[in-house]
Amino acid sequence: MHLDLSLLPQLAEIHKKLMSGYHISEQDFALWTELDAQEEAYSALFSALGNQLKRDSRGYFYFDADDATVTMGKISRLFALTIFALVEHFSDKGLDPLRALFDTEIDHEILSNILQQQYHLFEQLEVFSATDLKREVANRMLRHGFAKAQGDNFKLLPPIYRYLDALMAVDAVTEQEESADV
Amino acid sequence: MISARKLIRCLDEFWPVLETLALRSQHHTFSFQDVQSLVQRYAAQQTSEQCFKDVQRLLQLEILIPMAKSSQLELNRAVLEFLQFLTQELTLGTVGDIESRILELNRLREKMTQAAAQKDTTELRRFVRLMDERVREVVKHFRKNELAIKHLVEQAKADDRQMSLAKRYASVMDAFDEYIEPVLQMIDINGPFQKSIEALEHALSDQISFIEDTGFMGNDKEPLIQLRTRLLEMNQIGRESLIRSTDQLMPLREELRKNTLVSRNASELLARLRKQGLEPLLDGLVPKFSSDLQKFSLGSANQITSYMAELTEYEDERYQLPDAIDQTPSSNIRVPDVQDVLKSARSTAKKTDLSRWLADSYPQLPVDELLFLYQELSRAPALQLEHATDTTELEIHGYRLKLHPFINSGADRK
Numbered sequence: 003m004h005l006d007l008s009l010l011p012q013l014a015e016i017h018k019k020l021m022s023g024y025h026i027s028e029q030d031f032a033l034w035t036e037l038d039a040q041e042e043a044y045s046a047l048f049s050a051l052g053n054q055l056k057r058d059s060r061g062y063f064y065f066d067a068d069d070a071t072v073t074m075g076k077i078s079r080l081f082a083l084t085i086f087a088l089v090e091h092f093s094d095k096g097l098d099p100l101r102a103l104f105d106t107e108i109d110h111e112i113l114s115n116i117l118q119q120q121y122h123l124f125e126q127l128e129v130f131s132a133t134d135l136k137r138e139v140a141n142r143m144l145r146h147g148f149a150k151a152q153g154d155n156f157k158l159l160p161p162i163y164r165y166l167d168a169l170m171a172v173d174a175v176t177e178q179e180e181s182a183d184v
Numbered sequence: 185m186i187s188a189r190k191l192i193r194c195l196d197e198f199w200p201v202l203e204t205l206a207l208r209s210q211h212h213t214f215s216f217q218d219v220q221s222l223v224q225r226y227a228a229q230q231t232s233e234q235c236f237k238d239v240q241r242l243l244q245l246e247i248l249i250p251m252a253k254s255s256q257l258e259l260n261r262a263v264l265e266f267l268q269f270l271t272q273e274l275t276l277g278t279v280g281d282i283e284s285r286i287l288e289l290n291r292l293r294e295k296m297t298q299a300a301a302q303k304d305t306t307e308l309r310r311f312v313r314l315m316d317e318r319v320r321e322v323v324k325h326f327r328k329n330e331l332a333i334k335h336l337v338e339q340a341k342a343d344d345r346q347m348s349l350a351k352r353y354a355s356v357m358d359a360f361d362e363y364i365e366p367v368l369q370m371i372d373i374n375g376p377f378q379k380s381i382e383a384l385e386h387a388l389s390d391q392i393s394f395i396e397d398t399g400f401m402g403n404d405k406e407p408l409i410q411l412r413t414r415l416l417e418m419n420q421i422g423r424e425s426l427i428r429s430t431d432q433l434m435p436l437r438e439e440l441r442k443n444t445l446v447s448r449n450a451s452e453l454l455a456r457l458r459k460q461g462l463e464p465l466l467d468g469l470v471p472k473f474s475s476d477l478q479k480f481s482l483g484s485a486n487q488i489t490s491y492m493a494e495l496t497e498y499e500d501e502r503y504q505l506p507d508a509i510d511q512t513p514s515s516n517i518r519v520p521d522v523q524d525v526l527k528s529a530r531s532t533a534k535k536t537d538l539s540r541w542l543a544d545s546y547p548q549l550p551v552d553e554l555l556f557l558y559q560e561l562s563r564a565p566a567l568q569l570e571h572a573t574d575t576t577e578l579e580i581h582g583y584r585l586k587l588h589p590f591i592n593s594g595a596d597r598k
Binding site for chain 1 (some may be wrong): 349439442443444446447448450451452453454458461462463465467469471472473
């Protein structure tokens with residue numbers, strides 16, 4: 003495949019971001035537009051370099067990784083726990099989790115609430131206060147493209163669907179485990 | 185007898201009031217005063233006496249009807265339906281509305297076949313007209329229900345976003361379960377609807393062929409063809425209308441299903457995590473988004489270049505060996521085998537002190553080797569050793585050892 007690098011002016015930036023585990027979504031307008039327009043070229047280029055570019059129809063690009071580093075594994079577990087706890091928090095309030103997750107600005111109060119509800123679990127990941135949670139989760143989510151800042155608060159972005167999909171697949175996993183046990 | 189023209193004029197005159205009342209009447213009834221204040225609102229220049237007279241007129245024309253055993257009023261049902269038809273604020277009908285007309289069509293088909301067999305043209309015409317009426321009604325129901333569903337969907341979407349989906353979509357879900365599903369079953373290829381339509385189409389086609397073949401009842405051919413066309417059209421309209429309605433309802437149902445599933449799974453998973461701990465469950469579940477391989481692979485040209493640049497300046501660090509401390513060359517000493525020493529100890533060691541015996545027997549051995557042998561022998565059950573209460577001092581190769589030596593207990597007893 004012939005690649006015209008002049009059509010990929012954001013190559014360096016896109017590559018750097020994706021390599022660091024960042025998820026490029028529609029809010030990263032310039033990068034998103036270029037990836038969207040030149041998806042085939044980027045996909046070919048990155049796969050030649052040993053990385054697989056993945057696109058999700060809900061509006062984000064990322065590099066597929068087979069094995070996470072130990073640290074990233076811990077961070078991913080923290081993200082998962084926070085998102086699942088938020089889902090439960092919104093459901094308990096009578097809201098629709100899939101809508102509330104994206105519509106609500108997540109502030110200190112919400113973080114305190116979920117920490118209080120799931121303290122036992124957060125404790126296992128060495129998170130003991132809402133400030134810890136903000137530092138460990140919110141700031142890292144911003145760095146990986148899972149959230150965007152809104153003043154002191156943050157709002158979740160479509161890449162968290164990766165965790166929601168995993169959550170939807172829980173049933174299937176449980177059933178498989180149960181049948182394996184039998 | 186109320187004059188129809190007067191009624192129409194009155195509807196026109198009080199349209200805004202009646203439109204509001206039609207909306208309200210879905211939820212609750214209203215009093216005379218309510219209507220009077222509504223009239224006042226839309227005609228602010230009128231005096232309250234005029235407004236009172238206007239409401240009286242609505243009552244006289246039976247547009248408003250007093251409710252039984254109550255001073256409350258309600259809209260005349262016929263007027264309400266007419267208003268809803270005009271504003272397309274239709275309420276969803278039931279599958280029964282359509283089903284009953286299909287049964288009626290079946291009954292009329294049999295009557296029509298009998299009339300045709302008896303060559304009774306008057307009866308034939310009457311049944312064809314009745315069937316035509318029923319087919320039109322079915323089409324009207326399909327259209328009305330489609331509009332009603334559209335209205336329900338719009339209302340559900342426009343409602344307060346703070347309210348949960350389950351509450352907002354309740355009417356939509358009811359529409360799906362109580363209308364779409366049963367109608368889909370009804371118009372299924374093996375369902376009663378399809379069978380009735382096929383049977384009626386055959387009966388009509390047979391009748392048309394008979395007329396064409398014999399020329400008898402030639403004037404009735406046209407209405408029969410019309411009815412057959414309308415019947416096929418009804419089938420088509422019914423299917424298309426259902427598809428459109430389902431298309432509108434399905435995304436909402438899916439949205440609700442996903443939300444319910446996510447909520448349920450989240451609380452189940454969190455409960456399991458609390459019981460079983462985080463790691464085994466979450467590890468297999470969470471997505472991975474950055475790996476060692478990616479971080480350190482030499483994938484990009486930049487990385488390869490910088491790596492090569494680093495290689496050209498490569499210089500290995502000299503390994504610094506530690507300074508020699510012990511200057512004396514070590515003599516090549518043969519270390520005796522433990523088993524041999526043990527054997528020798530058993531045969532000759534009538535001495536009480538094992539450490540002294542070792543030091544005397546193997547004076548050339550370094551201290552560490554000697555201590556190793558001492559340790560090995562002290563554990564050997566064959567020697568029957570035990571600790572002495574007094575300490576012994578030994579000096580071997582310049583090292584002074586002070587210990588509670590092992591003594592041969594067997595020897596002692598002797």
